[in-house]
Amino acid sequence: MSRRNEDFDENCDPECPRILRYEDVMDAATRTRPFIINTPVMAAHTQKDFGIGIYYKLEFMQRSGSFKERGALNVLHHLPLDKKKLGIVMASNGNEAIGMCYHAAKLNVPVIVVMPITLAIDKMQRCHGYGAKVVVQGNNLIEAQKYARALARDKGLTYINGRDHPHIIAGYGTMALEILEVMPFVDAVLVPVGSGGLAAAMATVIKHQKPSVLVYGVQPEQQPTFFESLQNDEPVSLPLHTNVADAITLTQIGVNAYHTAKPLLDKMLLVKEDWVTRAMLHLSEREKFIVEGAGACSLAAIIGNLVPELKSKNVVCLLTGGNCDNVMLVRCLERGLSAEGRLVKFRVGVRNDPKSKAVFTSLIAAGGYNIHRHFQDQSWTDGSDYYVEFSVICETKGLAHALELKRTIEKAYPCTSVFENEPFNDKRTCPCYIKKIT
Structure with a gap:
């Protein structure tokens, strides 16, 4: 049977991949420039926090919400x-x-x-x-x-x-042309990677115009399909593992993208889900940007301290999209707060009488904590005494404040308190843990 009659895409043929050329991107720029927003490249408000000259390419400002x-x-x-x-x-x-x-x-x-x-x-x-x-x-x-x-x-x-x-890939490369036009002093670009098309396009343009600029791909560690493909020296398929960076969570990569990007990418980085949600939270609170999980992966690599070699360098983080539905957005921001110790979830047994409940809430208030949500299970009993189980999510000032909450609750309720989010569910947790996640 002819391949034309099979399930076959002639434009994405594993046996004959089409390598992107710089000229293809220039042609795409000529065709699309009148109709595409030349999105700003903006200096981060918090460059001193990371010791890196961070700049954001604001692709979520496109009319459709992504690059x-x-x-x-x-x-x-x-x-x-x-x-x-x-x-x-x-x-x-x-x-x-x-x-x-x-x-x-x-x-x-x-x-x-x-x-x-x-x-x-x-x-x-x-x-x-x-x-x-x-x-x-x-x-x-x-x-x-x-x-x-x-x-x-x-x-x-x-x-x-x-x-x-x-x-499609050639069109993506127009973003690199815009970055180099306004930032000729750029030292590195961090690119979220799914199937690899954007990384291939960015690397093609940047390595043609300015080979000294580093191009790093960033992918969630739950779905390292492109990372594993480079490691194995051939495209691989992986089982699907859902995560907050859903737009780049793919079981297969692009054959054209892979063969284009392979000789050009300087490094591939894998980021944890907590780093991605912390990046989304940071962008929301400090920059006032609503960015989806995939788009926040570039900043997540910096938050996860994966690029110490870029200290004092000028780095562009591609914020590739902002199409995060409201339900997912709330979940991600709360996950980010939890990862930073600013939301702490725990369960505690309190005697089922008004005075004991008042003492419990007063203990939380005295420490400067705010009850974000709570649920009271009236049917929970243990032994001869009648307790009610409170499931509480508390807002704290940060990790040190959260650890103090843990010590306070465990001292007041040594037998009935259980902390659910990391690292607070570990009895060995001590203040030194703060240094490990910053």
Whole structure:
């Protein structure tokens, strides 16, 4: 059987990968520049906190909320007129579809988007709002892509791989051109990595114009697909492990992206989920930016102290997107507060009478703590005395203050208190732990 009749994408062929050229990016810039926001590169308000000259590329300010529309617009401009009239099919985890639908609506190009069932409802609704037809199919992006290719063959439409199509990747590279225009003094760029298209595009441009600039890829350690591919010297597939950086949580990487980025990337870094949520919290509180987990991975590498060699250097962190639904955003910010010891969850047994309950709450108030949430289980009993179990989330001033809360509660209720979040569930916890996470 001919490969043309199989489940095959000629633009993303593992046997014949298409390496991105600098000229491809320059062509994409010419096509897209009038229609894409040249987002600011802004100095961080908190550079002294990290000892690094941090600058943020604010890609969440794009109209669709992420950098993905750079690639989407470029691939749409390359489509022949007859294919534009018929329409396109793509599969997406959200951002690439939103960017594609936004610009396709302006160009009157019909779009069918296949999305996995795990995707947030608000991202589906945004694609609907731009006039696209949304099909929910598959448990993950790989299954959704397979269905989208079949749909394109059956209907005679153009299938676009929203993460690895050569024109998509070329569009991403326009971001690097903008950075080098306004920051010729940059020393390093930190790039969130999923399938690898953005890292490949950034490295292609930066290493062409200024080879001395370091390009680091950053990926969540729960899903190190690109990292493992570089380690194994070939693209690999990994089981799906969900995490807060859902936009770059992929089981497979792009073949074009891999072969382009492999000789150009200086380093790949893996970040913990707590670092990502702390980065989101930091950006929200100190910079007033709402950034999704994937977009915050670049700053997470700095928070996790993975780049000590960049001290006193000028570093650009790509904040690639801000399309975080409200439910996930609240969870991530609270996770970040917990990771910094500013939210502490514990359970404690208190005698079930008004005086004992008043003593408990007064103890918390006297220490300067604020009860963020609490739940009272009236049916909990232990031995001959009747206790009520309080499940409490307390707001503290920081890790040292939180550890003092732990000591206070354990002293007052030595037999019934249980602290649930790290490191407070460890009896050996002492103030020296503070030094280990900063």
